[in-house]
Amino acid sequence: xxxxxxxxxxxxxxxxxxxxxxxxxxxxxxxxxxxxxxxxxxxxxxxxxxxxxxxxxxxxxxxxxxxxxxxxxxxxxxxxxxxxxxxxxxxxxxxxxxxxxxxxxxxxxxxxxxxxxxxxxxxxxxxxxxxxxxxxxxxxxxxxxxxxxxxxxxxxxxxxxxxxxxxxxxxxxxxxxxxxxxxxxxxxxxxxxxxxxxxxxxxxxxxxxxxxxxxxxxxxxxxxxxxxxxxxxxxxxxxxxxxxxxxxxxxxxxxxxxxxxxxxxxxxxxxxxxxxxxxxxxxxxxxxxxxxxxxxxxxxxxxxxxxxxxxxxxxxxxxxxxxxxxxxxxxxxxxxxxxxxxxxxxxxxxxxxxxxxxxxxxxxxxxxxxxxxxxxxxxxxxxxxxxxxxxxx
Numbered sequence: 001x002x003x004x005x006x007x008x009x010x011x012x013x014x015x016x017x018x019x020x021x022x023x024x025x026x027x028x029x030x031x032x033x034x035x036x037x038x039x040x041x042x043x044x045x046x047x048x049x050x051x052x053x054x055x056x057x058x059x060x061x062x063x064x065x066x067x068x069x070x071x072x073x074x075x076x077x078x079x080x081x082x083x084x085x086x087x088x089x090x091x092x093x094x095x096x097x098x099x100x101x102x103x104x105x106x107x108x109x110x111x112x113x114x115x116x117x118x119x120x121x122x123x124x125x126x127x128x129x130x131x132x133x134x135x136x137x138x139x140x141x142x143x144x145x146x147x148x149x150x151x152x153x154x155x156x157x158x159x160x161x162x163x164x165x166x167x168x169x170x171x172x173x174x175x176x177x178x179x180x181x182x183x184x185x186x187x188x189x190x191x192x193x194x195x196x197x198x199x200x201x202x203x204x205x206x207x208x209x210x211x212x213x214x215x216x217x218x219x220x221x222x223x224x225x226x227x228x229x230x231x232x233x234x235x236x237x238x239x240x241x242x243x244x245x246x247x248x249x250x251x252x253x254x255x256x257x258x259x260x261x262x263x264x265x266x267x268x269x270x271x272x273x274x275x276x277x278x279x280x281x282x283x284x285x286x287x288x289x290x291x292x293x294x295x296x297x298x299x300x301x302x303x304x305x306x307x308x309x310x311x312x313x314x315x316x317x318x319x320x321x322x323x324x325x326x327x328x329x330x331x332x333x334x335x336x337x338x339x340x341x342x343x344x345x346x347x348x349x350x351x352x353x354x355x356x357x358x359x360x361x362x363x364x365x366x367x368x369x370x371x372x373x374x375x376x377x378x379x380x381x382x383x384x385x386x387x388x389x390x391x392x393x
Contacts, residue, residue, distance in 0.1 A: 004151025004231045021213055034141040042123070042148030045346050049158045050119050061090060063160020067111050069093035078240035079231050086253070087246045087313050092130040094242040095162075097227030098192035104230075116158040126153060129168040133324070135331040139221045143327045146338060150346040157244040162193050163320050169193075170304050170324055173200055177209070184215030191216075192223040197309040203303040207296055223272050247312035249276050255355040257314045279358070283309050286365045294372025295379070302326040302368045310362040319344055319357055331372060340364060 009093040053059035060067075070093075073079040079100065084092050106114045130143045147153045156163035169190035176182035183204065192195030198220075204212045228235065249257040250272045259276025263269065283306050291301040305325055308318040322341060340363060342348070343356050 037139045045148050045154050049154045053158045060118050060160035066103050081257045097231040098223040123158045124169050125164040128271040129171040132175050133327050137325050139330045150341050151344050151346045151349050154318045157212050180211035185213040185219050187216045188219035192222050194212040199307050226357045243387045249312045256354050290369045291370050296376045298368050298372025360380035
């Protein structure tokens with residue numbers, strides 16, 4: 001299935017002379033200054049955060065938890081320690097067994113070295129994700145700039161979290177959503193790392209991308225089988241037990257789900273749970289609306305956003321995924337949407353309330369629904385010869 005952007009082509013009579021006769025247009029001052037500024041800001045804030053964490057002994061806090069779990073398992077211990085009652089403490093590992101396939105190679109080096117390598121690799125992964133976004137060069141550099149300022153991204157890199165890797169798999173799926181093998185394989189890898197990306201296969205099924213669904217499921221089953229061979233059949237049950245026991249959206253400290261924030265505001269346990277269920281329902285309804293009424297691009301990005309928003313435990317660094325729909329909206333010249341990631345930027349860390357995170361997800365979903373509907377209507381009303389079809393060769 002081919003996605004349609006709803007962009008109208010200029011009239012042939014008014015298109016002007018061929019570009020080759022006039023030569024390439026000179027780059028504006030913004031386009032010349034944006035790349036070095038974006039790289040400088042990214043290097044500055046990531047570098048400062050990594051250096052400060054290294055000095056405090058907290059660099060790679062999450063990554064070292066994965067690393068220690070894999071080392072413990074390779075030494076004959078258990079992969080999933082069942083002695084945890086809440087998510088967040090050091091040493092907790094509850095990702096799918098195939099994740100071990102990615103973690104084992106790094107156990108060759110000392111953990112302290114691994115933490116630095118993880119920070120470097122995650123930064124490079126973010127840059128790669130930005131580089132392949134199906135938007136203009138200016139918007140890609142704006143995403144790098146916003147990422148450098150973004151507390152969710154900087155925090156994820158400092159922690160050694162897998163967020164930038166998931167961002168890359170989502171970016172691959174967005175750019176090549178009409179290439180079944182690339183969409184399916186990227187989704188399979190994302191699901192093998194963290195289960196939330198599996199919802200992309202549901203989106204692919206609903207939008208007629210059945211080959212991508214088959215490829216994604218087969219690839220995930222291969223990774224799952226490999227993970228099972230290494231970790232053992234009981235690993236899946238152990239992981240499920242941890243997930244069920246630790247998925248407490250209302251009672252988990254530092255969580256930013258609406259239910260948790262309502263509980264902290266004094267609404268009581270019952271009302272907080274009601275708010276949390278209402279949140280999940282509202283997110284699902286918006287996504288279904290975009291799938292039905294918006295373009296394929298809009299619905300894909302709505303599902304990406306929802307995959308994080310519906311997480312039972314919603315950490316602040318999950319919000320780095322919002323950079324994808326931000327890029328999409330910036331491409332449509334809605335420049336003010338840059339305020340969404342800026343609201344949770346590192347410079348505003350001490351003044352931004354935690355409620356800004358669910359508000360950011362909610363606002364983004366509404367904007368995706370609105371713009372997706374507009375794009376689809378523009379395609380419907382435009383003359384057939386004026387519609388530009390967005391298909392990646």
